[in-house]
Amino acid sequence: MNTVEVSNELHELVNGNNVSVQLSVPQLVEKVLHRNEGVLSSTGAVKAETGKYTGRSPKDKYIVEEELSKDKIAWGSVNEPISQDAFLKLYHKVIQHLKEKDEIFVFKGFAGADKKTRLPIQIVNEYAWHNLFVHQLFIRPDKDELAEHDAQFTVISAPNFKADPAVDGTKSETFIIISFEYKTVLIGGTEYAGEMKKSIFSVMNYLLPEQDILPMHCSANVGKEGDVALFFGLSGTGKTTLSADPNRKLIGDDEHGWSSNGVFNIEGGCYAKCIDLSRDKEPQIFDAIRFGAVLENVVLDAETRVADYSDKSLTENTRAAYPIDAIDNIVNPSIAGHPNTIIFLTADAFGVLPPISKLSKEQAMYHFLSGYTSKLAGTERGVTSPEATFSTCFGSPFLPLPATVYAEMLGQKIDEHNANVFLVNTGWTGGEYGVGSRMKLAYTRAMIHAAFEGDLNNIETVKDSIFGLDIPLHVPGVPDEVLQPHKTWSDHSAYLKKAKELAGKFRDNFLKFDHVSFEIKEIGGPIQ
Structure with a gap:
């Protein structure tokens, strides 16, 4: 299977009779409820559960070993190789799996707020709530941008397709595979939505340095005088708390690029931890969880649907996804010096x-x-x-x-x-x-x-x-x-x-x- 055949197979998939493209937030919320993929919280957010995978599966992540990229990749435990043949066989199986579904969903948007360097992406989802997630997390095009949109990278997510390690060359039923030659991320066997967000970040970490842009896992804000600050830090260091400053405007909370023009947010939304969340501690995040937001693995009261952010019974890695404009004190567009x-x-x-x-x-x-x-x-x-x-x-x-x-x-x-x-x-x-x-x-x-x-x-x-x-x-x-x-x-x-x-x-x-x-x-x- 060559690149033309792969492209044709993808084109056939995203233009099929079972495809809903670029649904609005209300339409996606209706789909989630109709398909019993989730429920509404008391604030109007969609709450969904991810099953046994409540976080990323780093040991099931692969990069296809290809002529285009094999000499550039830092191969090892983080970047494990998988053969092009194994990828293409899985690709075909996943495409067929999705073609047989009653309905699948496509989002078209961008990674990167700087229009000069942004990456046009499309994401194909088996679940409506996953499509709502990516709609809120990535940069949403206006009508004119959508009319001219030409995806340069595609994520295909099929949670209900499970690999057979003995046949498919994977370690488990789960796989997250990036092919830079075919400009595709293939995800299967996991319902954890964060895999889609982080796979595009991995793609940007490969592509941006070629444009002399430094990709960064950090938050960023800007002061009243236009002074820009970056905050790098692992979980528990206070990155979110310290970058959410009432005297400074938020550029973004997680992923950025630093180009010759300055800093830009890679995303169009936020993916916040919400274990023990309260309005007192994190008022911006708390109030952003309203209609259109997505709650992952948060426990709701069965009757009132009020979120219990202290409940860790499903996982400590409870999350909320919402568009960045749900935060009041932001830079729009998400670019600065x-x-x-x-x-x-x-x-x-x-x-x-x-x-x-x-x-x-x-x-x-x-x-x-x-x-x-x-x-x-x-x-x-x-x-x-x-x-x-x-x-x-x-x-x-x-x-x-x-x-x-x-x-x-x-x-x-x-x-x-x-x-x-x-x-x-x-x-x-x-x-x-x-x-x-x-x-x-x-x-x-x-x-x-x-x-x-x-x-x-x-x-x-x-x-x-x-x-x-x-x-x-x-x-x-x-x-x-x-x-x-x-x-x-x-x-x-x-x-x-x-x-x-x-x-x-x-x-x-x-x-x-x-x-x-x-x-x-x-x-x-x-x-x-």
Whole structure:
């Protein structure tokens, strides 16, 4: 099967008699209810369940080994190869599966808010609620844009098609396969909607660097003076909370590109965690969950349909998807200038990283490649003390290219646009998790505000002896002793032991980066 045959088969599918194209939000909600795919919450959001897969299936993700891309991909446990023959056989089976359905759904839209570089996409769904999800998560075309829309990448999602590993060359019934030659993402065997969102992000992480655009797994906002800030951070570091600033407008909450023109949101919506969500803690997210939003695996009261966001009986990974314009304080369109401030967030449960430190370009590349935070005791079975977690470029599962490609682009853009970079620890102070206390949110906000205002650009610093980080001696609104971790511990020898332990983990993790300069490798500092 060649590219023409694949294209013809897709064309036949999306133009079939059983296809509903570009349905509106009310039409999709009606379909969801009529097909018994979900129910309405008390606020009018659609609530659906994803069955046994309540999160991504990273071990079932593949990239097709093709002449076009095989020499560019960083093959390994994240980017596992699958043969073109296996992909094409599955492709044909999935197409036939969807052709036999009474109704399937197609969304046409874009990835990338910058019209000069955006990617036209189409998504074929077996479920109406999945089509509502992608309608809200990606960028929706107006009538003129839709009339001229020519999809350059297609996602085909068939949750009820399950692979046979013995026949299909997969590890399980589930598969997420990206083919750059056929410009297709093939998804089967999982109802978790986030696979569609993240597969397009993976595609953009491959395509954008070819246009000299840095794809980034981060949130972004802009101040009243047009100053742009980026927030990188893994789960639990406070990325969503800190980027949702009433004094700054949100550009986007998760995926961005940084081009020669500035920063742009890749998406047209938000996919927010909602475990323990409340209006007090996250008013913007709470109020965005209304008609047209999608709730994943959230438990509703059987009679009132009021969401119980504290109920973890289905999963802790409960989610809400809604269009970005459900948030009031946003930039529209979701584009802005070059970043003035870049924040790397980490929740250090060892309690030894400074609450804020200013990074050189080389240090920024080092900590970008490291992507460190802590996994806490009690969050997973068998975890009894804090564990160091490293996710390359704060987005390891979504990087098809070698990590150094992204790090080098970041370094170049920091140089070119004189961006100030800070490492901010939202984790523990005065001792490790269980001994010390969590950094006060008010202190973190004060530090980030000082970074925005330029108060830390030329401030006096002291170098941390373990990590080589430059720590400000004074930050407005923060007690001086809080800024230096060793001064917050009552047992200095215990502090040194934990600090050296974490520094060793940084160095061990960094051994996997072969093609990095000696100068960057040594950023972690000597273990004393």
